[in-house]
Amino acid sequence: MKNDSAEKMSSRAFFDTERISPNTFAYILMVPAALVMFGVVIYPFFYNVLLSFSNMSLRHFKDWHIIGFRQYGEVFSEKIFYSVFFKTLVWTFVNIFFHVTIGVALAIILNRKLFGKGAIRTLLILPWAIPQVIVALTWRSMFNYEYGAINLFIAQYFHMTPIQWLGKPLEAFSACIITNIWLGFPFMMTIALGGLQSIPRELYEAADIDGATGWQKFWTVTAPLLRPVMIPAITLGIIWTFNNVNIIWLVSNGGEPSDQTHILVSYVYKAAFNLYRYGYAAALSMVIFAILLIFSLFFLNRTRASEAAY
């Protein structure tokens, strides 16, 4: 008994607000998470900043030193940066456009009374549930010139000449985009469906009384009320797509043909691990970070997404 009460006394003393303030206690609780964040985000980030100012490479792997802005100079002076950047923009905006349009369209359909809605919803979410590597490799084999399902299909049902999907730059880039569209629309669909379900039915009933058409209801009720939900999702989608190295790398087999299907992140990977240009790759990755940071701040600010959400 004596020991029990001593323990209680000691724990009470530990949480005693006179000895430790509630804020301090909250900070103590945050320490483990902060340590993990420091280890996996903050330290690698600043290490990368440091490398971007260094000459770290194959020949200076252990004895690297700071060389200022030279790597940044190289990034902006190489023509390939601009062509890969342009492809990255095309890749991102084409993908996001289709992710959002297909996702929202399907969400609207699924938000209505529909036979077998549960099963259809599960099927539509399936692309999201399958690991990206499997999706990419499956699509790659479907794009095979002679034996792939896509060419067999278009030859049999549309009587079209088979397309050299993986052998020509534009076709290979399109193949990567098609794969990523298939992979990405379920995310937007799920978010849009959640948004649609939170729109009060009364608004549609009022619109019906006013004699609004389906199209008018979409533009005056659905779209404005979906916006606060969709804008952050689109921002996130843009960042993910901009940085999606898996699909490009696996579908095009590392930028094939002729290194014509690279986006900035796959190009960074190649510079770092194929050509051992660590300093250069770190500088390029900082440029990518700056592009995405500026874009996100600008986009969220212009669309006032956070204001509308809260």
Next chain:
Amino acid sequence: MHPDEQEEFNKILQEYMAQNPDIKITALYKETETLRSGFQIAAIGGAGPDIVWGPSDQVGPFEAMGIILPLDTLFDKKYLSKFDPKALVYGHGHLYSIADKIGNHLMLIYNKSLLPDPPRTMDELIADGEKFDEATKGHALVWNYTEPYFFIPFLTGFNGWVMDSLGNPTLDTQAMISALEFMKDLRDKYEIIPKSCDYETADALFKEGKAEMIINGPWSFGSYKRAGLDFGVARIPFMKETGLWPAPMVSPMGYSINASIPSWKIPEVVKFVRFLLSPQVQLEFTTHFETIPTLTELYNDTSVQNNEVIKGSEDEMEVGRPMPIIPELRAIWDAMRPSYQAVLGGTETPEQAAKEMQRSAVQKIKEMNE
């Protein structure tokens, strides 16, 4: 290491740990490219596995980065003299890798039930291929021809090579132009290979009996055996035009030791590497996967002597050329790939491609060595 080889390797590990209960070993399997990048990342942080196994061309960059140990002082001369010299990989005068398998080279693998006698010359290959294609509406020969590594036998068949003795690229040559034209002809003129073909497609077509022949390496033997194929191994056919045998790149697969390991651990690591290179372990792999061992005493063993696949593989190796281990090779692959694929895609002529490969290789080597 392929999954079936991994299974065998795990058994060997268990055996070693049972003999040495104080030692715990974890094996981590990675594809060649991910191993290369993963080991570099780990090495930046002074970590990574104690032992790295892989093809000899990874030794060049690892040695240049200083992330693997020289092995000369860890293994005595008498011990090293037991190995085929091709198994010992040196860089700047020091030993950096000891192989447990040599070869890793490309060869012609044929399905005996579809093709009892493999073609000896390219003319025979084309004639036989055209007959097979007409009869089956398939393709006689398949391989991962979009990858420049698989193009090397054709380049060497026209007496070309990727670099000179000083490591300078030698890609803008008549040999390169002729080899590129020949490759394109095999696909577009003679139509004996598919219009597009990567490794997985080629492998699947051969396993399903839809192709008579495949150009592939010894790593594929295990899976062909498992698929129940009755296959034979032969040299890639002779080029009458040049009077040369196509020469694939030959490289040993071996063990290197991480430079970051603490000194107290080195004796144990060396002991384990010796075990992995021992005759019984090498024979296990030879018996199951038809690999060519590196200990010369095993060359007279019946499992090596009586094995037709190993004999065929050795025969191809005789005309092969050692794969350069200097890091510049990576820049050369990278320079070759885009233009090689552009020729196949019809967007560059062989002449333009050869010029562009050379220019790009020189530039990439310069960037790499900055």
